[in-house]
Amino acid sequence: MNLFTRKRNKNDQAAVFLSMNRKQKRYEALVHIYSPDLYRYAYWICRDPDIAQDLVQETCLRAWKNLDSLLDDNSVKGWLFTILRRENARRFERKRLPLVDLDDFELADQYDCHREMENELLGRKIALLADEYKEPLLLQLIAGFTAEEIAVQLDLNKNTVLTRLFRAKKLLKSSLTSVTEKNGEAHG
Amino acid sequence: MDDILFRHTAVATPNDKGADFLQRQAESEKDKALVNEAKQFDLDLQSLLKVDVPENLAEKILFEQRFSADKKRRLNNHWHIAIAASIAFIIGISLPLLTTLNSSPLDIGTVAMAHVQDEYYFTAKINEQASRAAVNAKLANYGGSVKGELGDVFFVNYCSFAGTSALHLIMQGEKGRVTVFVVPDDAGFIETAAFNNQHLKGITEKMGKTNVVIVGEKDEPLEKINLKLQKNIQWNI
Numbered sequence: 001m002n003l004f005t006r007k008r009n010k011n012d013q014a015a016v017f018l019s020m021n022r023k024q025k026r027y028e029a030l031v032h033i034y035s036p037d038l039y040r041y042a043y044w045i046c047r048d049p050d051i052a053q054d055l056v057q058e059t060c061l062r063a064w065k066n067l068d069s070l071l072d073d074n075s076v077k078g079w080l081f082t083i084l085r086r087e088n089a090r091r092f093e094r095k096r097l098p099l100v101d102l103d104d105f106e107l108a109d110q111y112d113c114h115r116e117m118e119n120e121l122l123g124r125k126i127a128l129l130a131d132e133y134k135e136p137l138l139l140q141l142i143a144g145f146t147a148e149e150i151a152v153q154l155d156l157n158k159n160t161v162l163t164r165l166f167r168a169k170k171l172l173k174s175s176l177t178s179v180t181e182k183n184g185e186a187h188g
Numbered sequence: 189m190d191d192i193l194f195r196h197t198a199v200a201t202p203n204d205k206g207a208d209f210l211q212r213q214a215e216s217e218k219d220k221a222l223v224n225e226a227k228q229f230d231l232d233l234q235s236l237l238k239v240d241v242p243e244n245l246a247e248k249i250l251f252e253q254r255f256s257a258d259k260k261r262r263l264n265n266h267w268h269i270a271i272a273a274s275i276a277f278i279i280g281i282s283l284p285l286l287t288t289l290n291s292s293p294l295d296i297g298t299v300a301m302a303h304v305q306d307e308y309y310f311t312a313k314i315n316e317q318a319s320r321a322a323v324n325a326k327l328a329n330y331g332g333s334v335k336g337e338l339g340d341v342f343f344v345n346y347c348s349f350a351g352t353s354a355l356h357l358i359m360q361g362e363k364g365r366v367t368v369f370v371v372p373d374d375a376g377f378i379e380t381a382a383f384n385n386q387h388l389k390g391i392t393e394k395m396g397k398t399n400v401v402i403v404g405e406k407d408e409p410l411e412k413i414n415l416k417l418q419k420n421i422q423w424n425i
Contacts, residue, residue: 031249036241043239053242060249061256119236126237140201141234147201165200173229 026073027064034080035060040142041081044134045088047127055091059084078153081143085135085153125172133168136161194219202226293376297383297390299350300401304367304388311343311358311367318344318357326355327421330370331396336420349375361408368417369401396423 035056042052042059062083063070070079126134139145139153147165151158189197189208197204202223213220242248304311318341324333326344340360347356347369355370371377379399382391390403391410400417402410 027253028250031253032246035246035249039241039245040237040239044237049242053245053248056245057249057252061253064253064256122233122236126233137233138237141230142237162196162200166196169199169226169229169233172233 023067027067030063030076030080031060034077037142037144038080038084041138042084042088044126044138044142046091051091055084055087058087062087077143078145078149081139081145081153122172129168129171133164133171136164137168140165195222198223198226202230293378294350295380295383296371296377296392296399296401297380299377300367300369300390300403301383301385301388303347303349303356303369304403311365314358315342316344318342323357327370330355330372330398331424332370332398332421334420335422338416338420350377352377359413361404361410361413363408364405366402366404366408366410366413368413369403370395371399371401373397373399393418395421396425398423 038056038059039052042055043049046052046055059080063080070076126137129137135154136150139150140147145153147158147161150156150165151161154161156164189212194209194212197206197209198219213223320334320338323338323341323344326346327333338359341357342360342365343356343358345356346353348354349356349369349371352371352375354372354375357368357370359366359368373379373394374397377399379392379394382389384390384406387406388403389406389408389410390401391414393400393402393414395418400414402413402417404410404413
């Protein structure tokens with residue numbers, strides 16, 4: 001094999017290495033910056049740490065393969081989340097994952113209304129949100145996208161995004177207060 | 189901005205910087221409180237969503253990428269190997285073909301002696317007592333016919349003489365058995381008049397449109413057979 005490599009023009013090789021190096025640096029930077037939020041987004045989409053990590057791995061690998069096609073560094077975040085959502089959709093094409101077990105959720109109802117439990121409950125509520133509400137919510141609160149950016153991501157118009165964000169938060173809040181009230185009653 | 193839109197905006201995007209939205213907050217303490225409450229809820233949700241990221245996640249991702257890049261490089265190398273192997277394979281396949289196409293002509297004596305040696309144990313014992321008719325039937329293909337007496341012919345048949353169809357006769361000589369090949373003269377062999385190796389010797393005589401190759405043991409007087417053949421076979425010219 002050295003035979004083939006050696007025959008290649010030395011200058012070409014240097015240029016290739018240089019650009020490879022630049023690509024590698026760029027890639028490393030974006031992995032360091034975005035992988036935590038990508039992971040969190042993936043985690044809340046599937047609520048499984050291992051699957052979430054796999055999803056992020058696959059997302060980043062795909063990003064690496066297509067990094068040359070990404071010219072504008074400003075669009076990198078949107079690009080990465082788009083890849084992540086596609087990877088997730090692909091996962092669903094492969095197999096249907098069980099939703100969060102309802103029994104777990106009902107068990108949670110019996111918990112004492114402690115702050116921690118409230119959070120736990122809220123977390124479960126988020127996980128149980130329908131994707132059409134969950135996705136805009138996660139894109140806003142984890143990735144920090146504006147409503148306009150979310151609209152582009154999800155291919156919706158802005159008003160729809162706003163409506164879904166509104167409903168998502170209302171749902172979370174109402175379920176929270178209703179549970180709190182219910183528990184309050186039980187204690188009272 | 190009406191109440192419904194305001195409340196919707198407050199909940200959906202409490203950090204909205206639209207002038208209408210900010211104005212309503214400035215004008216009403218109640219509205220401001222609503223927005224602040226929504227902001228707080230967003231913060232609560234954010235802190236909840238901010239789950240711990242696995243340790244060394246970025247390093248794992250980068251490792252995976254390097255591994256895949258390596259693998260790709262290795263695969264690329266395999267591509268070279270595959271091409272090289274294919275070429276070697278083609279050469280391997282075609283080389284024997286080329287040698288047959290471009291082969292320098294073989295020496296008729298060498299072929300004859302090799303042939304006799306290969307079949308030595310077979311020809312030493314065989315005795316089919318070939319009749320003159322049998323000899324003639326086969327010899328006719330080479331343009332010859334027996335007119336006189338050839339003596340004992342133990343065996344007569346066609347044979348492959350290094351790829352050329354020749355007639356193979358085994359006759360009784362003075363000391364032992366003598367092998368005679370009748371080889372068409374257009375077969376392209378190097379015609380060596382006399383040849384020998386450590387066991388055998390032979391001569392080549394042009395008769396008709398053939399080369400007659402006579403091979404015998406070292407002490408066999410081959411000329412006698414040669415004369416007998418010349419005298420008793422008539423060749424079409």
